[in-house]
Amino acid sequence: MAQYARGSTVAVIRLCNPPVNALSRAVLQALEDGLKKADADPSVKAVMICGENGKFSAGADIRGFSSPERSGGALGPIVSLIESSEKPVVAAIEGVALGGGLEVALGCHYRIAHMKARMGLPEVTIGLLPGAEGTQRLPRLIGVPAALEMITTGKHIPATEALKLGLVDEIVEENTIEAAIRLANKVIGQPLGPRRLSLKPVPKLPNMEAFLDKALVKVKKQAWGCLAPELCFQAVRAATERPFAEGVRRERELFQVLLSSGQAQALQYAFFAERAVRRWATPSGASWSSAAPQPVRKAAVIGLGTMGRGIVTCLVKANIPLVALEQDLENLNKGRKAVMVLLEREAMKMEGGAQTLDFHNPARLQFTVDFDQLRDVDLVIEAVFENMALKKEIFHKLSKICKPGALLCTNTSALNIDEIASATNHPQQVIGTHFFSPAHVMRLLEIIYGRHTSPTAIATAMQLAKALKKVGVVVGNCFGFVGNRMMFPYIQQAVFLLEEGSRPEAVDQVLEDFGFKIGPFRMSDLAGLDVGWRSRKDQGLTGPSLPAGTPARQRHGQRYSPLPDLLCEQGRFGQKTGRGWYQYEKAGGRTATPDPWLLNFLSQYRDTHGIKTRFIDQEEILERCLFSLINEGFAILAEGIASGPEHLDVIYINGYGWPKHRGGPMFYASTVGLPRVLAKLQKYSEAHPDVPGLRPSAFLKKLVAVGNPPLKEWMSYLSQQSSKL
Numbered sequence: 001m002a003q004y005a006r007g008s009t010v011a012v013i014r015l016c017n018p019p020v021n022a023l024s025r026a027v028l029q030a031l032e033d034g035l036k037k038a039d040a041d042p043s044v045k046a047v048m049i050c051g052e053n054g055k056f057s058a059g060a061d062i063r064g065f066s067s068p069e070r071s072g073g074a075l076g077p078i079v080s081l082i083e084s085s086e087k088p089v090v091a092a093i094e095g096v097a098l099g100g101g102l103e104v105a106l107g108c109h110y111r112i113a114h115m116k117a118r119m120g121l122p123e124v125t126i127g128l129l130p131g132a133e134g135t136q137r138l139p140r141l142i143g144v145p146a147a148l149e150m151i152t153t154g155k156h157i158p159a160t161e162a163l164k165l166g167l168v169d170e171i172v173e174e175n176t177i178e179a180a181i182r183l184a185n186k187v188i189g190q191p192l193g194p195r196r197l198s199l200k201p202v203p204k205l206p207n208m209e210a211f212l213d214k215a216l217v218k219v220k221k222q223a224w225g226c227l228a229p230e231l232c233f234q235a236v237r238a239a240t241e242r243p244f245a246e247g248v249r250r251e252r253e254l255f256q257v258l259l260s261s262g263q264a265q266a267l268q269y270a271f272f273a274e275r276a277v278r279r280w281a282t283p284s285g286a287s288w289s290s291a292a293p294q295p296v297r298k299a300a301v302i303g304l305g306t307m308g309r310g311i312v313t314c315l316v317k318a319n320i321p322l323v324a325l326e327q328d329l330e331n332l333n334k335g336r337k338a339v340m341v342l343l344e345r346e347a348m349k350m351e352g353g354a355q356t357l358d359f360h361n362p363a364r365l366q367f368t369v370d371f372d373q374l375r376d377v378d379l380v381i382e383a384v385f386e387n388m389a390l391k392k393e394i395f396h397k398l399s400k401i402c403k404p405g406a407l408l409c410t411n412t413s414a415l416n417i418d419e420i421a422s423a424t425n426h427p428q429q430v431i432g433t434h435f436f437s438p439a440h441v442m443r444l445l446e447i448i449y450g451r452h453t454s455p456t457a458i459a460t461a462m463q464l465a466k467a468l469k470k471v472g473v474v475v476g477n478c479f480g481f482v483g484n485r486m487m488f489p490y491i492q493q494a495v496f497l498l499e500e501g502s503r504p505e506a507v508d509q510v511l512e513d514f515g516f517k518i519g520p521f522r523m524s525d526l527a528g529l530d531v532g533w534r535s536r537k538d539q540g541l542t543g544p545s546l547p548a549g550t551p552a553r554q555r556h557g558q559r560y561s562p563l564p565d566l567l568c569e570q571g572r573f574g575q576k577t578g579r580g581w582y583q584y585e586k587a588g589g590r591t592a593t594p595d596p597w598l599l600n601f602l603s604q605y606r607d608t609h610g611i612k613t614r615f616i617d618q619e620e621i622l623e624r625c626l627f628s629l630i631n632e633g634f635a636i637l638a639e640g641i642a643s644g645p646e647h648l649d650v651i652y653i654n655g656y657g658w659p660k661h662r663g664g665p666m667f668y669a670s671t672v673g674l675p676r677v678l679a680k681l682q683k684y685s686e687a688h689p690d691v692p693g694l695r696p697s698a699f700l701k702k703l704v705a706v707g708n709p710p711l712k713e714w715m716s717y718l719s720q721q722s723s724k725l
């Protein structure tokens with residue numbers, strides 16, 4: 001767990017816990033033993049600490065925080081032990097030094113890093129703070145502003161920046177270990193007092209109080225309901241106000257608050273869930289372990305509307321040579337201009353970084369209206385209008401033009417992948433790649449396999465997600481797939497709540513207070529109400545194809561709200577028209593204000609349909625919206641559309657603005673308790689028997705019946721026979 005080796009004068013302690021040398025209890029014990037051994041050996045004059053396999057350490061073992069015998073607790077005293085050593089200790093940082101790993105390095109008297117190493121204190125991202133005295137040492141070393149930035153954001157910094165900040169003493173391009181041993185030999189006999197960070201004062205700022213007050217406002221604004229950033233701030237503030245030992249005591253208190261907050265558990269669950277979904281599997285037995293991806297040397301994007309432009313930007317950023325195709329020159333030129341604006345913006349953001357964007361070179365980014373240019377591409381992403389006939393026509397063409405092995409991806413948010421694939425001769429190469437808008441920003445890529453999609457196609461799409469720095473989640477084919485399918489009942493409840501007496505701003509407020517970045521009505525206005533309207537027309541739910549005599553508020557015997565259709569009929573499409581559920585300063589405006597017209601309209605609507613307006617409290621708003629979404633999640637799991645609750649949670653956190661510190665909808669359900677979710681759904685379903693979305697799913701009922709097992713055991717209750725629940 002940590003190897004100890006003695007050279008002529010320098011003892012080497014190597015942290016060994018693959019793959020990232022996490023500081024488990026065993027590693028910490030071995031580190032402590034090594035330090036004591038070096039101290040006791042008079043022939044050892046200095047110590048060097050490094051990590052196995054070119055990685056210093058990714059910090060405390062995160063799994064240890066939820067086990068009764070926590071691994072993190074012992075770390076602070078060990079960091080102190082390193083610092084108090086009478087023999088110089090040098091950290092040789094390769095790969096990563098994160099969290100507790102960096103705190104170990106901060107206890108060392110010298111730090112030397114490889115050029116390509118990254119450092120950071122990302123504890124905040126898993127709901128914690130650097131609880132091994134890092135909040136007290138780092139400000140002493142690099143000053144309060146830089147330390148605060150690193151600790152409250154958790155961002156990783158490259159070695160070059162670490163050197164500028166004074167976080168490391170030296171960076172090297174070649175052998176870090178040899179350089180560290182050389183440094184250790186050089187500093188033997190030099191006084192250690194000035195190298196002990198706990199003895200240094202925190203560098204003063206002329207306006208520390210004012211600086212901290214301003215910083216706190218920023219931290220709170222960015223925290224969005226998450227506790228950790230503010231408590232990280234408080235720990236650093238303690239470093240500016242108290243002596244080291246008292247600051248450490250404060251840090252420990254704050255750490256305990258976070259550890260027991262529930263948010264830390266949710267964020268740590270989200271960390272592992274994101275990694276778990278990489279290990280995809282389908283009900284037919286295909287999986288990540290046996291399927292190998294095809295190389296993507298050249299790609300194509302069809303359609304340069306909003307989605308296509310974002311997708312082109314992602315591919316260029318991933319350095320994949322690309323052909324961008326539009327149906328005619330007018331649309332091509334419009335699309336090209338918009339893409340260039342996006343790419344210029346991205347290039348500016350990357351300025352000064354190691355990577356540059358090569359998008360003026362036609363060999364890397366080519367614009368065309370000629371399908372023949374797609375003959376040699378390895379992968380095509382179709383991103384045209386959401387229309388089945390159009391998509392089938394394109395896939396038919398692609399099937400004829402593209403080379404036999406090319407992967408054919410459709411960017412659809414709901415359409416049937418099998419039907420699209422039926423237009424080709426190679427259905428095994430057709431796959432859904434559902435990007436989220438703006439496609440160059442949002443992290444989620446929902447990857448949808450059809451009946452014939454090959455394991456190679458899935459593996460290639462997952463590989464693409466990785467290359468685009470996105471989180472790929474593999475799901476089955478059904479209307480709306482996972483994300484939108486769960487979203488439908490949520491939006492439906494939000495609209496029903498308006499019918500019954502609520503207002504858009506009241507519903508949005510409740511969900512934004514819960515932690516969503518944006519409530520359902522603001523979100524619909526942003527996305528455009530016409531998108532759903534078009535889809536409902538295609539489904540025959542509204543518009544000319546609706547059979548005469550259909551009751552206004554019923555479809556197929558179920559409750560239906562025509563409210564969104566009525567708004568669209570008035571030309572209220574949301575932000576783009578300056579009016580939707582809210583009013584905006586102008587068409588394309590972004591500032592939503594409640595619209596008196598809408599209140600009046602709702603009141604007339606209720607009169608017309610004989611609906612008695614009632615007061616709806618926050619609890620009902622929250623529960624009806626969230627529990628109906630979660631209920632659909634259980635149905636999706638039972639049908640085998642997703643292989644575990646983690647998939648649903650990762651989708652919601654990365655694609656739908658679900659607050660990460662609540663761990664995703666299914667994790668949230670597990671924290672509320674499934675019996676409570678079930679009881680509430682039963683209550684609302686009795687009150688609204690014509691709303692299937694409120695009728696508890698059979699899988700949820702089963703999980704409650706078997707005693708509300710922990711989330712990680714849920715799927716084991718779906719036996720082959722019961723998967724038709």
Ligand SMILES: CC/C=C\C/C=C/C(=O)SCCNC(=O)CCNC(=O)[C@H](O)C(C)(C)COP(=O)(O)OP(=O)(O)OC[C@H]1O[C@@H](n2cnc3c(N)ncnc32)[C@H](O)[C@@H]1OP(=O)(O)O
Pocket residue numbers: 019020022058059060061062063071072073074075076096098099100101122123126128129130131132255272275276
């Ligand atoms: C009383 C106070 C005590 C202590 C205070 C200290 C607290 C801490 O140190 S908390 C931990 C802080 N560190 C982190 O948050 C780093 C988390 N890890 C990462 O960011 C990344 O894993 C990485 C940058 C280190 C590597 O990225 P990548 O190369 O993409 O690999 P993976 O992310 O897939 O990771 C590989 C593998 O390792 C597991 N893992 C990573 N870090 C940890 C960790 N700190 N503890 C436990 N396990 C870790 C990760 O889950 C992957 O495994 P699986 O694929 O099996 O999930």
